[in-house]
Amino acid sequence: MRRASFSALAGLSLLTAGLGCKQRDLPICDITERACQVSIYYRVLNLRGDGYDPFGGLPPVSVVSEDEFRVMLEREYAAAAAENGPSPWDKALALLHFTSSEGAPVPVGGAAIDGGAGIDGAAGIDGAAGIDGAAGPDAGNSAIDDMVEHYYAFYDPATKRVTIISHPDQTGPYALEEAMVTLAHELVHALQDREIDLKKDDFQTSDEYLANAGIVEGDARFYEFLFTEEVIRLMGQRPIDATQMPDVELKAAYADLSAAGSPLFAAQYLMYPLGAKYEAMAYRSGGNAAVRHAYANAPIRTVGFLVGADGRAPPVGSGDVCPAPAVGELPTTGADQFGAVLFYTFLRGWGVGHDVAFAAAQTWTGDDLRVQSNDDLTTVAVAWRLEFSAPPPASIAQALTASGELAVTTGASSLEITVSDSALPLVWTPTAPCR
Numbered sequence: 001m002r003r004a005s006f007s008a009l010a011g012l013s014l015l016t017a018g019l020g021c022k023q024r025d026l027p028i029c030d031i032t033e034r035a036c037q038v039s040i041y042y043r044v045l046n047l048r049g050d051g052y053d054p055f056g057g058l059p060p061v062s063v064v065s066e067d068e069f070r071v072m073l074e075r076e077y078a079a080a081a082a083e084n085g086p087s088p089w090d091k092a093l094a095l096l097h098f099t100s101s102e103g104a105p106v107p108v109g110g111a112a113i114d115g116g117a118g119i120d121g122a123a124g125i126d127g128a129a130g131i132d133g134a135a136g137p138d139a140g141n142s143a144i145d146d147m148v149e150h151y152y153a154f155y156d157p158a159t160k161r162v163t164i165i166s167h168p169d170q171t172g173p174y175a176l177e178e179a180m181v182t183l184a185h186e187l188v189h190a191l192q193d194r195e196i197d198l199k200k201d202d203f204q205t206s207d208e209y210l211a212n213a214g215i216v217e218g219d220a221r222f223y224e225f226l227f228t229e230e231v232i233r234l235m236g237q238r239p240i241d242a243t244q245m246p247d248v249e250l251k252a253a254y255a256d257l258s259a260a261g262s263p264l265f266a267a268q269y270l271m272y273p274l275g276a277k278y279e280a281m282a283y284r285s286g287g288n289a290a291v292r293h294a295y296a297n298a299p300i301r302t303v304g305f306l307v308g309a310d311g312r313a314p315p316v317g318s319g320d321v322c323p324a325p326a327v328g329e330l331p332t333t334g335a336d337q338f339g340a341v342l343f344y345t346f347l348r349g350w351g352v353g354h355d356v357a358f359a360a361a362q363t364w365t366g367d368d369l370r371v372q373s374n375d376d377l378t379t380v381a382v383a384w385r386l387e388f389s390a391p392p393p394a395s396i397a398q399a400l401t402a403s404g405e406l407a408v409t410t411g412a413s414s415l416e417i418t419v420s421d422s423a424l425p426l427v428w429t430p431t432a433p434c435r
Helices: 006-016 034-048 066-084 088-095 141-150 175-192 206-234 242-255 263-294 339-349 354-362 394-401
Strands: 061-064 153-156 161-165 332-336 364-373 380-388 407-410 414-420
Touching: 034 175, 034 206, 061 066, 066 141, 066 161, 088 332, 088 364, 088 380, 153 175, 161 175, 175 206, 206 242, 206 263, 206 339, 242 263, 242 354, 263 339, 339 354, 339 364, 339 394, 354 364, 354 394, 394 407, 394 414
Parallel strands: 061 161
Antiparallel strands: 153 161, 332 364, 364 380, 380 414, 407 414
């Protein structure tokens, strides 16, 4: 996934103070070399406060060439496309503009994961979106080219192995440092996998899935930031505090969210810095022990990660909501709860500004997204009911209906969004009595 640029954080450090610590207990090094891998691993152990080495020296690590990595990715994309085939969710996500078009599905886990522990995999929910979704231009050859060029390493919980991609011809500022920071992140995942199951896939909704990604990736991202502090000091600079780095990344992301890709992928990306902010707050209160304890009280819905300017997150309720309306003549082919973060990126994709979208997402209390289609997928209808603790601003409905693609019904504290690719008008009716 897109991460806060090391050069941006290093550049910011230049503005904060003069010379920093020059103690070189961690050398700037090439992560394809074992001595470098060991050095980074033991520094990560130290930063996490681990009292023992669970791997006895280093987790399993492989180094592959760019060509070998490309072959891995092409095989995974081909297998995913053959296994999944056409899905009503592909059209549904495109109709809602969560993806830019109907395209090949992103493969689950393995080499295609974006520098993390598999959060780009599907949630494994029968009839749910499985937020790997249809990527359109976010997938396929262009995505493979991007990954081959920019990925330094990934951890695969299926094989319990860190894979490093060698880039012998890569140049540019901070190339070695960027690679070191990435490897530190992946080594955190290897350590996490000794404590929790990173292959967990029994989520009931996409919102639950993303919330879990927030705690797992947030943990790895926060220790990545602590490691970034170390590397910046090696450069003779004084970094900003690691607990402030999630806010730096989030500020940049909110200002240019389209850089993270389609709204579907933007939501996945945001869980990294949102989770890191959650962990940074825990770290400030009690250090490494508080970060570990944060798992026990982690939000089970993404609204719990939307910390406001006052340092508080909204309450995480039951998520219960009145059911979305339906088209009587079409069978229901899927249902899901998308949650507050996906609602936020959805709004941004339809042109709603950050302040309005974030404030509305913070008031999310539940949603129900229903997909209906005929057998040959020539007609797909989507209904999404969302409920809030406060009335959504009228400007949201205005933005969503401006293009004429979506129909929006507003209630005192709810929105019902409907859309279809049917050439004929459809009749939407309530599916059950509602309070």
